[in-house]
Amino acid sequence: MRYVILPLAALLCAPVAARDYGQQGTVYPVIEADLLQAIRTRLGQLEASGETARLNQELKRRTIARVNRPEPVAGIGLAEKMRVWRFDPTIAIDRDIVDDKKRVIMAAGTRVNPLDTIPLRMPLLFLNGDNPAEIAWAIARFKPNAAKLILVRGAPLELMRQRQRRFFFDQGGKLVAHFGIRATPATVEQDGRALRVTEWPLPTTKSPSS
Numbered sequence: 001m002r003y004v005i006l007p008l009a010a011l012l013c014a015p016v017a018a019r020d021y022g023q024q025g026t027v028y029p030v031i032e033a034d035l036l037q038a039i040r041t042r043l044g045q046l047e048a049s050g051e052t053a054r055l056n057q058e059l060k061r062r063t064i065a066r067v068n069r070p071e072p073v074a075g076i077g078l079a080e081k082m083r084v085w086r087f088d089p090t091i092a093i094d095r096d097i098v099d100d101k102k103r104v105i106m107a108a109g110t111r112v113n114p115l116d117t118i119p120l121r122m123p124l125l126f127l128n129g130d131n132p133a134e135i136a137w138a139i140a141r142f143k144p145n146a147a148k149l150i151l152v153r154g155a156p157l158e159l160m161r162q163r164q165r166r167f168f169f170d171q172g173g174k175l176v177a178h179f180g181i182r183a184t185p186a187t188v189e190q191d192g193r194a195l196r197v198t199e200w201p202l203p204t205t206k207s208p209s210s
Contacts, residue, residue, distance in 0.1 A: 067157070068155055068157055068158065069154070069155045070156075070169045070171060071171075071172075072152065072153040072154075073152040073153065073170055073172075073173035073176060074173065075173075075182070076126075076128070076152045076153070076173070076176060076181070076182065076183060076184055077182065077183045077184075078128070078131070078183060078184065078202070079183035079184060079185060079186065079199040079200055079201045079202070080183070080201055081199075081201055082198065082199065082200060082201055083183070083198070083199040084196065084197070084198045084199075085180070085196075085197055086191065086194045086195065086196055086197075087179055087180070087188070087194060087195040087196075087197050088113075088193075088194050088195075089113060089114050089115060089194070089195060090111050090112065090113045090193075091111070091112055091114075092109060092110070092111050092112075093106050093107070093108055093109065093110045093111075093112065094108060095108045096108050113193050115190060115193050115194075115195075116193065119190055120188070120189070120190040120195065122145075122146060122147050122148055123142070123146075123147045123148070123187050123188060123189040124147070124148050124150055124175070124187065124188040124189075125138055125142060125147045125148065125149050125150065125185065125186070125187050126150050126151075126152055126170065126175070126176060126181055126184050126185065126186040126187075126188075127149060127150065127151055127152070127154075127184050127185050128151070128152060128153045128154065128184045128185075129151040129152075129153055129154015129155060129156065129159055129167070130153050130154045131184075133202050134184060134185050134202065135159065135163070137185060137200075137202060137203065138185060139163060139165065144165060147187075148168060149165060149166065149167050149168065150167075150168045150169065150170050150175065151167055151168065151169045151170065152169075152170050152173065152176060152184060156168065156169050179195070179197050180197065181197065181199065182199070183199045184199070185199075185200050185202070186198060186199045186200065187200065
């Protein structure tokens with residue numbers, strides 16, 4: 001082993017000399033335009049032609065339209081029969097929650113019900129704002145500030161001006177998906193330590209409170 005290592009060590013310690021091998025291939029000049037300069041030029045052209053102003057106006061128009069009429073929540077139909085179920089909001093803590101001194105405040109696996117500390121102050125009422133019958137039913141059923149009116153479709157700002165009531169919108173359908181709602185009108189109300197979710201068929205000969 002000694003006779004193998006010594007020649008290798010000597011080779012590694014040998015001086016290394018730099019050598020100029022000359023040009024090994026054709027060298028071409030860089031002819032591509034500077035990217036930043038190209039962007040500045042293009043922006044200047046758009047500004048001069050009025051295209052920038054047009055694009056800004058289009059963006060403004062689309063933004064206002066989206067605010068006035070948000071994207072409808074997909075997959076929500078009209079309630080044809082009453083459907084009632086209980087929703088348990090209890091969650092399980094997946095890891096220890098500690099304070100600044102690493103003392104465990106809440107151990108992993110602990111089950112917590114938010115309703116024990118923060119009750120639902122008023123029912124949540126989900127509506128199709130493009131269905132006048134649903135809006136009329138909701139207005140008749142709940143007095144002002146007695147329920148939170150949440151649209152899954154429609155124009156909340158326009159309805160607020162018309163009805164002088166506050167309307168919200170379930171952006172992206174996060175709430176109806178969370179509660180499992182598939183049809184409107186639907187209500188979410190506290191029932192002890194759980195929530196009662198109801199899909200209401202629109203009344204025909206029955207009163208709005210039925």
